[in-house]
Amino acid sequence: NFTIPYRKNSDCGMDVSYASSSERSFISLCLTLAIIEETVTKYGIVILDEVDRGFADNAKNSFINILGTQIRRIGIKQVFMVSHNYSFYEGYDIGYLCFPGG
Numbered sequence: 337n338f339t340i341p342y343r344k345n346s347d348c349g350m351d352v353s354y355a356s357s358s359e360r361s362f363i364s365l366c367l368t369l370a371i372i373e374e375t376v377t378k379y380g381i382v383i384l385d386e387v388d389r390g391f392a393d394n395a396k397n398s399f400i401n402i403l404g405t406q407i408r409r410i411g412i413k414q415v416f417m418v419s420h421n422y423s424f425y426e427g428y429d430i431g432y433l434c435f436p437g438g
Contacts (some may be wrong), residue, residue, distance in 0.1 A: 358390035373410045380413030388419055396424050
């Protein structure tokens with residue numbers, strides 16, 4: 337058996353397979369950024385494809401703030417974001433592709 341426990345606020349989850357779709361999406365992004373941090377020094381360019389799709393509108397702002405903080409901390413130079421709602425990214429120095437109506 338291989339499990340990946342996770343913590344949400346003060347609750348412990350036994351395995352990420354029991355997490356909600358937005359929690360799994362966020363965990364996946366965190367793991368991806370951790371891997372990118374080790375390899376980003378050469379190019380510093382990241383493409384994020386609909387990483388915000390699983391979040392309710394009221395959680396997207398928090399997610400975007402966390403994402404922006406991580407991007408700056410890691411030293412990523414350029415981000416291309418594929419999203420269905422560009423309004424959450426206004427004010428950020430992010431290039432994005434927007435597919436309205438999704």
